Every structure is written in structure tokens, then in C-alpha cells.
């Protein structure tokens with residue numbers, strides 16, 4: 265066996281057991297490394313604390329004296345816990361997180377220092393972060409600015425300060441800032457609508473709970489696969505005889521090595537205040553899921569980014585690698601991240617939770633129907649928000665969920681909406697009579713029975729929240745959550761205006777609400793789908809309905825820069841036209857780089873590893889064939905194999921050569937979008953599958969001893 269594969273397998277199969285000690289009861293260490301409100305209250309003067317907590321709650325500005333006090337308290341707290349450095353922690357558009365560490369130690373005075381100015385703002389050497397041309401056009405520098413709504417935390421020996429990343433001329437250069445603006449937009453819009461019913465509500469906040477799927481492989485096996493190392497997914501590899509057909513992995517018992525890893529990263533996550541709560545096996549072998557309890561969306565988003573980082577770091581200690589890529593292994597389930605989302609008022613009402621009171625259910629229906637309408641109106645934007653080279657392997661590629669956006673609501677709510685649509689124009693009456701006539705007195709409080717079964721829907725109502733399931737496993741969820749909150753904000757604003765108009769025409773308030781809802785139910789019916797989202801019938805049916813089915817990233821991204829999109833992004837103060845265009849440049853470039861890397865890795869592996877191996881094996885067979893012939897024994901079967909191998913070698917060689925030529929041509933294209941499309945259609949589209957097919961066939965023909973790449977079955981069945 266080739267040495268790399270062989271040593272990797274030997275090492276992977278002889279790992280010492282790693283013991284994970286529990287640091288005690290979770291309540292004793294949860295949030296230990298977080299500088300949260302409790303810590304602040306202990307360390308800050310009461311008036312300072314009041315200012316900070318108001319800033320966190322209501323988004324008010326923090327003056328420099330207050331910032332100084334917070335900085336000083338944070339420094340004392342962090343240094344007593346062993347921190348030596350601090351960093352502004354931010355989420356550039358590369359998709360990961362970034363940090364630049366500075367020491368607290370001030371050599372001049374010989375003591376540790378941390379000033380309010382350093383807390384509030386920092387100028388990272390950010391010239392290498394993507395800006396889509398914004399920074400060169402406007403102003404060369406950008407800065408990071410403290411986000412007090414997401415608490416500081418200690419990571420290693422560094423105090424991390426969650427920040428946004430902005431250019432000096434004010435353009436947003438990161439993932440987090442637009443999300444915060446979209447959150448403000450939906451807060452304003454939703455609060456105004458709720459106040460039609462309930463004046464006590466003064467704020468509405470979105471919540472998010474991310475179910476994170478992931479694969480785990482042994483570190484040495486990972487390192488023996490250049491494709492995994494370079495691009496996060498295997499570009500070759502034949503399916504194991506036992507894949508996920510048996511479904512025996514799902515909810516089965518967790519392999520001990522993985523279980524220890526889970527325990528370990530959960531402890532670290534909990535110390536950082538990430539409320540991880542559930543763990544289980546997923547559908548594919550070696551695939552798992554972790555889900556935290558939902559939180560305020562901004563914090564939940566930071567926590568998801570941090571959790572992925574924690575998992576990757578902790579995995580090192582277990583000689584494991586975590587894969588978040590949307591499709592690391594062909595033929596097996598991909599990796600997604602269900603985004604569970606709801607809107608919750610400052611009085612504690614979840615606006616997506618059906619109530620036992622018919623009257624309150626009208627409010628529920630307002631939010632429920634408006635969300636469906638928002639998805640209907642802006643399905644293309646939602647689709648764009650989850651577009652990535654990795655996610656293209658899931659969406660619309662014979663896997664769940666499809667690239668067609670649709671909403672699943674379950675049979676109970678379907679009949680409620682049907683009835684409401686039919687029963688409009690009832691007389692306004694006191695008490696619950698009117699609601700009975702509208703048919704909205706029958707909404708059961710708990711609708712979990714039929715809402716959770718449809719796992720094929722990209723956007724499903726699951727009892728008291730919507731679940732955006734098409735989000736990719738490796739993605740920063742800020743982008744899809746920005747879009748979701750934005751489109752719901754926009755939709756609620758339109759709703760409010762229409763209700764006001766109806767009232768102006770003399771309608772009673774509740775009837776005005778009902779009338780507009782009925783119209784929306786009718787208008788948005790096309791987006792509702794209760795059937796199997798993976799089926800071919802749905803693709804046909806969706807086409808008939810006129811729903812879009814954009815299967816690739818470069819084209820899906822177009823939705824961000826349509827007139828309609830620019831209008832709502834600007835109207836709600838989330839992103840300007842320029843920012844949207846700059847972002848798309850980055851997304852297209854990112855896509856190009858990903859496909860380019862994959863194409864190079866493919867070419868390199870095929871030409872330098874696979875073909876030579878196949879040729880060697882072929883030579884052995886030729887010897888064998890000649891030997892047989894010399895003995896006068898039929899060598900027909902051996903010759904057949906030789907011919908097959910030759911055929912695949914020929915395919916690989918010619919296709920790889922043409923792919924390289926194609927890449928050269930495509931690289932000359934100047935326009936980023938055009939180039940991304942060319943990479944999609946002409947490089948990936950024309951060559952990847954063909955080359956892979958031939959390589960995977962060779963894997964089945966060539967002697968297992970000789971095969972250079974670690975095989976799927978070797979990677980996927982860790983115990």
C-alpha cells in the first residue's frame with residue numbers, strides 16, 4: 265500500500281483513548297469565560313452599569329467615559345483569568361472570523377492597560393480582507409467597532425471583543441453589521457404592527473437557534489486527502505458498500521471516540537456561554553449534529569461562528585478533523601444548518617406561537633401570513649443568501665433541500681388559511697363570535713404533530729418558529745438571517761400601510777387586518793408546498809407555478825442586485841446599492857477561487873496520483889496476460905480489465921488536459937460575474953463529473969494495495 269495512505273490508516277486505527285474530565289456541574293461553569301451583564305454589574309459603578317445595560321438593550325450610544333470604565337473592568341476581569349491580550353473579533357466577508365491580537369501590557373508604564381478608545385474602535389491592518397473594491401474606491405482604511413450587544417469572551421489567553429467592520433467612509437465590510445441593521449428594521453416594523461393589537465409592546469427581537477451538522481474524520485486520514493485539505497471536500501472517492509442505505513447511523517449510539525470529542529467541545533462551548541443542548545448522529549455515517557438553545561439573533565450568529573471555531577480547535581486534541589463543508593462526500597447526505605427563527609416581543613410573546621385565545625391568534629396569523637408572503641415575494645433573495653460553491657452540491661443537486669424556495673406549514677394551518685380565505689367579510693361582533701366565523705378559533709396551541717414531518721422543505725413552520733433549512737453547513741448565518749429579517753420587515757411595513765388604508769376607507773381595525781391577510785393568503789398561495797420537496801414531480805409542478813429553480817451560485821447571486829432588491833435593502837437602511845454590488849463581486853470571486861482550487865486539485869490528483877497508479881497496475885496485468893498466454897491459458901478476462909483501465913486512463917488524460925485549457929481561457933475573462941458563470945458551466949460543468957467518474961471506476965479496478973487515496977469506507981466508519 266502507498267506509504268501515505270498506509271501510515272495514515274495505521275495511525276488512525278491505533279489512537280490512544282482520550283479522557284475528558286467534566287469540570288463539574290454545567291451551572292458551575294456555564295459562561296465562565298464571558299464578560300456578561302452579571303460580571304459587569306459586579307465590577308462597574310451603578311450609573312455606569314445602567315448606561316451599558318441600556319445600550320445593550322435599546323441600542324443607545326455609549327460615551328467615552330463609560331467605555332473607559334467598561335474597558336478597565338474588562339481588563340481586570342480578563343487578566344485575573346489569565347488573559348494577556350485582547351482583540352477585536354470580527355466577521356469579514358471571507359466567511360470566517362478574524363482577529364488581530366494586542367497585548368494589555370504597556371511597556372512604557374510597565375503595567376497592563378486597556379483604554380475605552382481601544383475597546384470602542386480599532387484599525388486592523390485590513391487591506392487583505394475583501395471589500396469588493398469599496399475600499400480602493402473610497403478610502404483605503406477600515407475600522408472595527410465594538411458591538412456591546414454581544415458579550416466579550418476569553419478565548420485562549422485573549423479577550424475577544426465582538427465588533428463590526430466598516431470602511432472609514434461608512435460602507436459595511438462584514439457579515440455582522442448588515443444583520444444588526446436588518447434586526448433594527450424588523451424590530452421597528454414588527455413593533456408597529458404589534459401595536460395595532462397591543463400597545464404594551466415596545467420592542468420585537470428575532471431569535472435564532474442553529475442546528476449545526478458536521479462530519480468528523482481522523483486527522484491523519486484527512487491529511488492524506490489533499491482534496492479535503494485544500495477544498496474541504498473529496499473530489500474523488502467511490503461510495504462505500506455500506507453507505508447510509510440502512511439508516512442505522514441516525515439516532516444510533518455515538519461512537520466512543522466521537523462521543524469524547526463531543527463532550528470536550530461542549531464543555532468549551534458552555535464555558536464560552538454557548539448554550540449547546542442537543543447532540544446526535546445524523547443520517548450519513550460519521551455525520552453528527554449539535555444544536556444550542558435559541559438566543560437573540562445577533563448573539564446566536566456570533567455563537568455559531570465561535571462554535572465552529574471551538575469545534576475545529578478541540579478536534580485537534582482528539583486527532584480529528586471537523587468538516588462543515590456542504591458536501592464533503594458524494595453519494596452521502598450533505599451538511600446543512602437549520603436556522604430556527606422567530607420574533608419575540610419585549611413582553612415575552614413569541615409572535616409565531618399559536619395561542620389558546622382566538623383573539624391572540626389573529627396576531628399570530630398576521631405574522632405567520634406576512635412571513636409566508638415575504639418568502640413568496642423575495643424567494644430569489646432567500647435563494648441568493650444561501651448560495652455558495654459548497655451549497656450548490658445540495659440545493660437542486662438531487663439532494664435536500666431543493667433550490668426551489670417553498671414554504672411548508674402542515675395540514676392544520678393549511679386548513680386554517682383556506683378557511684380564512686373563504687370566510688372573510690364576516691360581521692364584526694363582540695367576543696369570540698367573529699373569530700369563530702373566520703375559523704381562526706380552532707388553531708391548536710400545539711401543532712407539533714404534523715409540522716415536523718416534512719423534512720424536505722427548505723422553509724418550514726415547525727410549531728412556534730420557522731425553520732430555514734436550506735442554509736449551508738459552513739456558512740456564516742448572518743447573510744441568510746439578514747435577508748430573512750429584511751424581507752419580513754419590508755413585508756410588515758407594506759402590511760401596515762395597507763391596513764391603514766383599509767381603516768381609512770372605514771373598515772373596523774380587525775376586519776381591515778383580516779381583509780389584507782385574506783388577500784395575502786391568496787396572493788402567496790403558490791409558494792406553499794406540502795409534498796415531497798426532493799421529488800421530480802415537485803420540480804415540474806414548481807415550474808408550472810412559475811417558481812424559480814436557480815441551481816448555481818453565480819446566477820443565484822443576481823437576485824441581490826435587482827432593482828427590487830436594491831430598493832428594499834436601501835429603504836430599510838440595511839445595505840446601499842454600492843455595498844450590494846461590492847458584495848456580489850466578493851461572492852463571485854469567492855466562487856471562482858473555490859472552483860479553481862477544486863479544479864487544480866482534481867487535475868493534480870488525477871494526473872500525478874491516479875494515472876501513474878493505474879498505469880503501474882495495468883503493467884502488472886499485462887505481465888500476467890503475457891504469462892497466461894505463454895502457458896497457453898486464456899487471458900481474455902485479464903485483457904478486458906486492461907482495456908477498461910486503458911479507457912479510463914485515456915478519459916482522465918484527455919479531460920484533464922482540456923480542463924486545463926478551458927481554465928486558461930476562462931481566467932482571461934475580466935467581468936467577475938461572467939467569469940464565475942464560465943467556471944460554473946465550462947470548468948466544473950463540463951469536466952468535474954467526467955473526470956470523477958473515470959477515477960471512481962479505476963478505484964474499483966485497481967488493486968486496493970496500490971490505491972493512493974484513503975477510501976471512503978476507511979474515513980467514514982470511525983469507532
Ligand code: ADP
Pocket residue numbers: 471472473474475542555556557558602604605606607614716728729
Ligand atoms: P428539530 O431537530 O426537531 O428541528 P431541535 O430541537 O434539534 O429540533 O432544534 C430546534 C432548534 O430550534 C433549537 O436550537 C431550539 O433552541 C430552536 N428553537 C426553539 N424554539 C425557538 C424559537 N421560538 N425561536 C428560534 N429558535 C427556536
Ligand code: MG
Pocket residue numbers: 475602731
Ligand atoms: Mg430542525
